[in-house]
Structure formats: structure tokens, C-alpha cells
Amino acid sequence: MEKHHIEVMLSEEKVDARIKELGEQISRDYAGKSVHLICILKGSVYFTCELAKRITVPVTMDFMQCSSYGGETKSSGIVKIVKDLDETIMDRNVIIIEDIIDSGRTLSHLKKLLAQRNPASLKICTLLDKPERRVVDVDVEYVGFQIEDKFVVGYGLDYDQQYRNLPYIGMVEFD
Numbered sequence: 014m015e016k017h018h019i020e021v022m023l024s025e026e027k028v029d030a031r032i033k034e035l036g037e038q039i040s041r042d043y044a045g046k047s048v049h050l051i052c053i054l055k056g057s058v059y060f061t062c063e064l065a066k067r068i069t070v071p072v073t074m075d076f077m078q079c080s081s082y083g084g085e086t087k088s089s090g091i092v093k094i095v096k097d098l099d100e101t102i103m104d105r106n107v108i109i110i111e112d113i114i115d116s117g118r119t120l121s122h123l124k125k126l127l128a129q130r131n132p133a134s135l136k137i138c139t140l141l142d143k144p145e146r147r148v149v150d151v152d153v154e155y156v157g158f159q160i161e162d163k164f165v166v167g168y169g170l171d172y173d174q175q176y177r178n179l180p181y182i183g184m185v186e187f188d
């Protein structure tokens with residue numbers, strides 16, 4: 014397996030501290046209610062678990078997996094649902110949890126799709142945001158960190174399925 018040099022962009026301590034803050038903010042915003050977290054596989058598994066531990070209102074969770082069509086149709090913005098939710102989201106306070114928002118295509122598509130299922134409310138929480146890369150506008154209520162346009166790995170993010178398990182966010186140095 015190929016090995017890369019990875020430079021730390023956001024340390025484990027910084028990421029953990031920010032997730033704690035996001036959990037506190039969500040707990041305040043949803044005081045007296047419960048939240049239904051939708052984890053977008055695979056990348057947001059790590060973030061969803063850590064965030065859920067920091068939320069003090071009742072939490073339930075479900076999982077969804079999407080894939081962008083590759084090749085020439087990728088820029089069409091068509092997002093395929095590989096695994097749909099197990100449960101209904103009707104009348105629930107839903108937060109979509111993502112590891113990163115890049116072009117915005119995935120979240121824009123998902124938000125429209127889930128809005129049609131009549132949740133009580135629908136918000137987005139992402140650990141990382143690369144605003145320079147945005148192609149499609151999407152409102153994101155909770156952002157961990159805005160980062161520059163570098164390829165990042167760790168905390169669920171992969172390069173060719175590697176490095177998801179790094180406990181920090183790192184930049185891959187390609188030579």
C-alpha cells in the first residue's frame with residue numbers, strides 16, 4: 014500500500030475542542046427537543062460519533078450513503094443514493110452530518126431530497142468547509158472549520174480509502 018507524508022493541519026486537540034463546542038451549540042439550539050442525526054457514510058462516521066457524545070438533548074441516528082456519478086457526468090451534480098435511511102424522518106428535527114463540503118453538490122442534493130420527506134426541521138452540520146471549491150450554493154448552519162483548498166485526510170476523510178482513522182486532519186503531500 015502506498016504511503017504518503019501527511020502534514021498536520023488541525024491537531025486532534027483542536028478538532029476535539031471544536032466538536033465539543035458544536036455539541037454545546039446544538040444542545041442549546043434544540044433545548045427541550047430531540048435531534049435525529051443523519052450520518053453520511055462513510056466519511057462522517059467518526060465525526061457523527063464524537064459529536065453525538067457531546068450533545069445533551071436526546072439523540073437518535075440513521076445512516077445514508079451516496080455516490081456522485083463519476084467520469085463525464087460528475088459535473089452534472091447527479092448524486093446516487095447507495096443506501097437509504099432505515100427510518101422515516103417525518104416530524105423529526107433532522108441534522109445532516111457531513112465530514113466535508115466541497116463543491117456542495119452532495120449536500121445540495123441531499124437537502125432537497127430529505128426536505129420532501131417532511132421533517133419538522135432540517136439543518137446541516139459539517140466538520141470542514143472548503144468555500145473556495147463551491148459550485149452549488151447550500152446553507153450550512155454548523156461548520157467546524159473553514160479550510161483552504163488542500164486535499165485533506167483523517168477524522169473519516171480518505172485518500173483512496175486510506176487514512177480515515179487518523180485522529181487529526183492532515184494534508185497529503187503528493188510528490
Ligand SMILES: O=P(O)(O)OC[C@H]1O[C@H](OP(=O)(O)OP(=O)(O)O)[C@H](O)[C@@H]1O
Pocket residue numbers: 053054055056057079080081111112113114115116117118119120170171
Ligand atoms: O461537496 P461535494 O463536492 O459533493 O463533496 C463532498 C462529499 O465528498 C465526500 O464523500 P465521498 O464521495 O468521497 O465518500 P466517502 O465519505 O465514502 O469517502 C464527502 O464525504 C462528502 O460527502
Ligand code: HPA
Pocket residue numbers: 113115163164165166170171172
Ligand atoms: O479534501 C478532501 N479529502 C477527502 N475527501 C474529500 N472529498 C472532498 N474533498 C475531500
